[in-house]
Amino acid sequence: MPPITLRGITVDFPFTPYECQKDYMSKVIECLQNKVNGVLESPTGTGKTLCLLCAALGWRDYFKDSISARKIAEKLGGAELFPDRPLSSWGTAATDGDTPMYYTDIPKIIYASRTHSQLTQVISELKNTSYRPKVCVLGSREQMCINPEVMRQESNHIKVHMCRAKVSTRSCVFYNNVEEKSSDKDIANSILDIEDLVKYGNKERVCPYYLSRSIKQQADIIFMPYNYLLDPKSRRAHNIELKGAVVIFDEAHNVERMCEESTSFDLTPYDLASSIDVVDKLLLEQARDTERGEVTADFNVESLNSELKLDITTIAKLKQILLDLEAAIDSFDVPSDKGITKPGSFIYELFQKAQLTFDTKAAILEALEQITGYLAGRPGIFMNTSGLQKLSDIIQLVFSIEPAEGSTGQHIEANTKQFKVHIHRDTSQHRKKQNTDVWSSSSSKKQAWPSRALTLTQHGHPAL
Ligand code: SF4
CATH class of the missing domain: 1.10.10 (Arc Repressor Mutant, subunit A)
Known part of the structure; x- marks a missing residue:
């Protein structure tokens, strides 16, 4: 043609x-x-x-x-x-209009679709053209990890922490081959989707996840799902540079909803209860170790090679913050199934009751990161850290825009205008099994299950 x-x-x-x-x-x-x-x-x-x-x-x-x-x-x-x-x-x-300019950078094209299966279709359409750009497709570890030990883990965030630990100690053999294989001409000149990358990774014993990140630097066109682009946290994690890039959103009518979802969250009583449970167990463990004269906990270095660099007082403070947050949310009288709705700026008032503020957020995030990293992949009793991980994401989201020095509450009002805080009765799956789960098993004293959940949402989001 x-x-x-x-x-x-x-x-x-x-x-x-x-x-x-x-x-x-x-x-x-x-x-x-x-x-x-x-x-x-x-x-x-x-x-x-x-x-x-x-x-x-x-x-x-x-x-x-x-x-x-x-x-x-x-x-x-x-x-x-x-x-x-x-x-x-x-x-x-x-x-650049009338003035000729000297450009050294040719714009990268970022092609975003809603799902990975849609991206696979786009990539197969590209294969049918005569264009042969250098292609990169970004996916998650969940989709691309080939390390059997990490793949065995059920929880995604444990996979992430285990992988990070292995990468930092170079103890994943597949990761260690990435540098060599990323200069492989076959890879650079082929149009591969996620499935192709995983096949190649298994055949050549190289990590597809890090391989795709590595070839991203040279790629002419990068394929990714919307959320990698729209969620600032994900954008940072994948090191996506938008400046000077051509961005294509396929089926863009979904974008508004994705933006709303990426800045909204639900915090359930189960998230807080399981977080308190984990911190409690850690506190007991640390107290035992301190009694034995050990300063830090010891564990399988090969599987994680990291130690908990938190003192017992910091862990105790974190527990208090979690308890205060739980009490603050549960103190609301929720008269009907509809719950109560407050303006977006109320989230700061609520969090302040648990000492969660712009001033304390960095230290709290550091403590949460330490604990989730330390517990991920630790042999022995499994501790569910998904609640702590979620809380860490929520804190980053809520405090993502630092108020300028000397600015007043107006700054917060302006930034939260699009949001609503909703406190409602807990209808999550975990509520249904409340007495057989973390509360009844973790403690000899049976505690009442808090019944309020917290939602922060943008206007128009279906959660409201
Ligand atoms: S480096 Fe790759 S293969 Fe190894 S654990 Fe991480 S994602 Fe899995």
């Missing part, structure tokens, strides 16, 4: 495009040339994904050529190599 030219850009489309497809691709190119955001709609079955890929990659190739041509021209003393080629087709991104 001969290539077509749209707005001065050569696009290699695998079929003869329909008029609507040409229009769609022209609009994509127009947005890229003018460096503007675009919202494009087209009926189902009109080949949107293929159009998006071909238009964006065609424009990128042209952009790349323009930079090479400029470099050569500069070396030749400024002579115009292609005097008859209109500069406008490079777009303002290449020329």
Whole structure:
């Protein structure tokens, strides 16, 4: 199929495009040339994904050529190599309007879809085109880990902590092969989705998770699910640089909901009760060790190689914070199933009752990180640290925007305008098994199960 030219850009489309497809691709190119955001709609079955890929990659190739041509021209003393080629087709991104600019970076394309299975379909469409960009697809350890010991763990956050510990001690053989394999030409020049990467990882005994992160640096196009892009925590964790990148959201009508979800949370009585239970057990353990004259707990170094660098007083303080938070939430009279709703800024008032503030958050997060890291993968009695992990995520979310020095409460009001705090009766699954779970098994004194759950949500989120 001969290539077509749209707005001065050569696009290699695998079929003869329909008029609507040409229009769609022209609009994509127009947005890229003018460096503007675009919202494009087209009926189902009109080949949107293929159009998006071909238009964006065609424009990128042209952009790349323009930079090479400029470099050569500069070396030749400024002579115009292609005097008859209109500069406008490079777009303002290449020329920055009337002033020609010298670009060394060719924009990466970030292609985000809602789910991994949708990404797999997009990647298979890419394989059907003539474009062969360097591709990277980002996934989670849950999907990509091939270390049998780590894969055996049920909880995702334990997998994460075990993996981190193994990476820091270079005790995962698959991780140790990443550096060598990431320069493998087969990998760099193949279009692989998650399943392909895992197959390659098993065959070559290399970690697919870290391999994909490593090839990300050289990738021309990076595929990822929305939440990697929209959730600031995830963006940081995956080191995703948005500056100068072309970002494509496929099926963008889901974006608003994903944004709301990534900044909303539910904290159930079970989360707090299980957190208190873990801290309590740790406290007892530490007290026993201190009595025996040991300063820090000792454990299987090979499986974690980390020690708990927290003194007993800090652990006791953390327990008090958890108890205070539980009491603060449970102190509300919730008259009906609807619960009570407060403005978003109320979350700070509530957390303050448990000494959770902008001033204390760093120390609390550090303590939570220490404990979850220490307990992950520790041989012996399993301790469920998912509640502590969740609390750590919530604290990071709530205190993510530091108030400027000397700023008043107005700052908080403005930042929380879109949110609501909801305190309601607990309807979680764990409530149904309340007397057989953590409360009854962890303590000889049977305690009453707190019945209030806390939700922070943006307006319009279905949780309300
Ligand atoms: S480095 Fe890779 S294979 Fe090893 S534990 Fe971590 S995710 Fe799994």
